[in-house]
Amino acid sequence: MKRLLVITTICMVMVAFSLPAMGAKDIVVGFPMYLSGGGAVFGKPSAEGAKMLVKEVNDSGGVLGRKIKLLVRDCKNSPDEATRVAKEMINKNNIDFLVGGLTSSQGLALSEVAKQEQILYIAPISKVAGMTEPPRLHKYVFRSAANSKTEGRSGAVLAAKNKKWKRWATIGPDYSYGHSVTAAFIPWLKKLRPDVEIVHQAWPKLGESDYMPFINVVMASKPDAVFGSLWGGHFINFAKQASPLGFFKKIGFVSAGEAGCLEAVKGAGDDMPAGIISNTYDTFYYPDTPWHKAWVKQCQAFTGEKYPSSWLGTGYDAMKFLTEAIKKAGTTDTDAVIKALEGLTINSSVGKLKMRAKDHQAARGQYWGTLTKVPEYPFLILKPVEYIDAEKLME
């Protein structure tokens, strides 16, 4: 009897909670993000970055006199979860806009939700090129991240600089991102350097914990250099296992997938190989300009960390595109905001950033450089580092 009473009470409380909050005039943005599991190390700072922008905007009076309300939800590592969470937020929380998703398949999944539900979606991280290309391109999807095509091609630009690297191998996770970035890299490299050949392609599954057999096969094919697209923890795992073999000493390595980001260099510790060429979304130590310094300060203040994650920029930029577009449109009407977004240029974490009207893809380049040990930092940084502009690499 007592138990019955307890259960009834619990039920009533729950029903009370579920009554939709009425009267909110906030602009509600749904932000599904990979927050539990292996990719959470990037999902978390990305969500932080979005929150930082929201705080910045709300502190200065909001947009159109309305506050932004950001709903961050965990969507684990699967596109299935991302779809479900997004649909829940659309139907339950009546979100006005959708931003988020981490893996490429999540980006594609959320893009599909946006199309079906006719809600504006901005992808802050997912890179798979196909998302902003026909047939999957549609009017509701935008991407503030770089795409795999520009990433792969910019990698090729750096790779082509070393004339000694003729025999190439690739290693990438066996899923959409790995395939698409590698597919962008190879033809561009061959275009720049017709004399190179691809001697082996390794495709470990996403989340592989044992790269040793793959490393061995790659080494057996005797390449001069390897193009990798293992990101985040996957790269750390790979590096930890490859380092003892002298892999990075013998073979050049060009790594897409933000292997040069702070999380990776800190996570790998001793095993992070110096001398490899890699990229990152942005950095807190470069460029040395006043606006970038101010931005880093903002990040430091917001996170309370001395070396803030470079991934803050992903969530920040996507949200900035959205809020700027709403400002420009003067309304939250989806069609009007879409119009406003097309061709919009914002002041992003990497400087001026333009959302192309043609394919809803931000013309975003990448910081590339060589991982180097410097006395100022307790970890490797990209030095020299350059920002490779995307416009030249995009169609």
Add this chain to the structure above:
Amino acid sequence: MILQVKNLVKSFDGFMAIAGVNFTVKKGELCAIIGPNGAGKTTLFNLITGHLSMDKGQIVFNDIDISRLNAHKVCRLGLGRSFQRINIFSRLTVFENIQAAVLTHRGKSFNFFTPVQPLFQEETHEILERVGLQEHQDEVSGSLAYGFQKQLELGIALAMEPKMLLLDEPTAGMSAQETRATIELIGEIVKEKGLTLLFTEHDMSVVFSISERIMVLHQGKLIASGPPDEVRANPEVQKVYMGESR
């Protein structure tokens, strides 16, 4: 001859459980199999009813070779069975237990959409009455008293309208009073329906009171067979069985 067992052999991991057993049972006969614990009685039953597959030998029931048949086929030929440990459908009611057996016996088990409840009410009640459980028909069988569960098990066996009954220790775990009542019930039913009975039993007074013939199993072999008095007088039986006195 309703049952013929020829040269039956079964071993588990090299242990000879049944080492060449031969016997026959006549129609209408009341036979007991006795033997010390571990003599192979239950294994023998399991071999006959197809719950275990034999290594060698042949079993003929009612002129049909059942040596290689599965348990469910054997039982359809009219060989009813009860088990040493309680073996009923414990989450179902008493009525449903019996009714399930009636259903399969009447070939209705492949019916997917007819409501089951009204089927074979009469037949089921008849059996419930016969085993004295009509009072308890709506109780969940798993919560019945032990003796009732044993009766229910008998009822399930009877619902199949068998020609022959194999009862494995039908009074195991019963009080003296329950034992007597159960034995009387079995005796009555067997006579009334003209059944053949083959049973195992540890209670010697029960064995000698109703059996017409007794077979003694020891270490997987039959060492004696005959009317109760003859078996009782057999010196070898006395040595291996009675001598153990338990």
Add this chain to the structure above:
Amino acid sequence: MSRQNWVLIAVLVLLALVPLTGSRYYVFLLTDVLIFGLFAVSLNLLLGYTGLVSFGQAAYFGIGAYAYALLIKKAGLTFGVAFALTGLSGAAAALIIGFFCVRLTKIYFAMLTLAFSQIVWAIIFKWNSLTGGDTGIYGIDFPEFIGSKTKFYYFTLIVVVVSVFLLRRIVNSPFGRILTTIRDNPERTESIGINVKLFQLLAFIVSGFFSAISGGLFAIFNHSIFPDFCYWPISAEVLIMTLLGGMYSFFGPMVGAGVLLYLRLEVTSYTQYWPFILGSILVLLLFFFPGGIVGFFQDQIKKWRPSK
């Protein structure tokens, strides 16, 4: 008509009226609940009625979803044909997989069902050209005649009600009664002349059929499908729904699906530690309410009315 049937009709009428409230939240939630409810009830034909712990039921859900999507998008079939074949695809897969599984018992059975579902998942994941690999199949639109969320809700309601009605007829049929005897005591069932393995296989096929139907419905509801539909956490989730509601009552799994989906929707709004909460609910359930929600209320009712 019995009291239970009156209650069911009342619930049905209420469900039919929900879209009139104009709340897209409830329509969304209930569509989801109905689909997973059907999935859980079809699993429970194995779990609660036949005593078979299938730990790979997601396979048939996923096969249903992919079969529907492929038949519509690649084979270009009309909706009616594709939807009918969806159920059959699940039944066919269950026939093949079940043939091997029913030879085993208990935990071995559970392991084998799990193994097969992982294989189904791996095939779908790796067969890029057909299934789209990790990115799945997208753009599965509502069929024309149910071209809105409300219409799809009614469509789902009808399909689920018909399916559940059929399943209920099956569990109350002689066949269903035999399944319960197998659950309680497979050995004894054999001794009343039943080919136990055959009956288990039949139950497996029926369950696979309706699981695939729910998968097909979910494919339309979700508009895109992913290999994760076949992945083992989905199997675990539907098992939890079933136990939460109560595996020994016919509608228990439906209730479990409703409670779990609703809870998840609410809890995830407040915290990202939903797995922790789900785990704790599960532990409480196992230790204090082993009969599930419906089982618990049935017990309470029995206590108030000791004998009938």
Add this chain to the structure above:
Amino acid sequence: MNFDFSFVAIQFLYGLTNAMFIFLIASGLSIIFGVLGVLNFAHGSLYMLGAYTTYQCVSFFVDSPGYFWWAVIVASVTVALLGGIIERLLLRRLYQHEQINQLLFTYALVLILSDVARFIWGVDQLSVSRPAVLKGAVEIFGQYFPKYNIFIIFLGPSIAFLFWFFMLRTRSGRMIRAAALDRETLGSLGVNVDRLFTVVFVIGSWLAALGGALVSPVVTIRPGMDVEIIINAFIVVVIGGLGSFWGTFLAALMVGTVYSMGILVFPRLSMIFIYVIMVLVLIIRPWGLLGRPLQR
């Protein structure tokens, strides 16, 4: 591509290393199933906790000599004790329940422990350095092969052998084997079955945690590693035969080497090979390579 013999041999050795890790995890899973009859989904969680605790201990002990080994010992024992507590306080009460309840309880543990780890250690990728003596690589067949991997290749069989010795030659070992064969009889012989179950669960948990501790220098320690490993461990245990110790060893060797050699032949389909082996085993010998068929 043409492969030298040396590369194939090295590839095989990598397969062996992986096999030994899987073996450590799977053997614990297998012995718990063999004796307690519980299929422990949370085994992967104990492995993950082993890795996290090792990380924690390494940061505590980092200044003392041989800190890595102390960390491994302290971490694995701590997690083993946690396993014991879980068995004593919770799992024990479910032995009388249906098997599905035990299965779901261990699944609930997976959910709870993953969030507890996330709560304590966050979502960052953590890493532990290899112990000083095992840094670097040695030359085998003209190729470099990491010292740490050699250590693991030798450690696996040693543990298998010690275990085998324990099971065959000691009284406790004989009791465990007897318990795996027939629980009821053992109880009637006056053995304290309750305590035996706890001991077995602790041993199993220890093996899982040891796996986690030893793997920590090779991979990143991160959320999600629990679920990744448990699937592989299940596959191995199924192929080898539930509850069969040597079966687990054999299956781990098979899975580890087939996977790494498969990469040489069909780089993308290596995982499928493993599943195919599993299906074949299940169809031909459902009780596994060295398991015993179930009577009834």
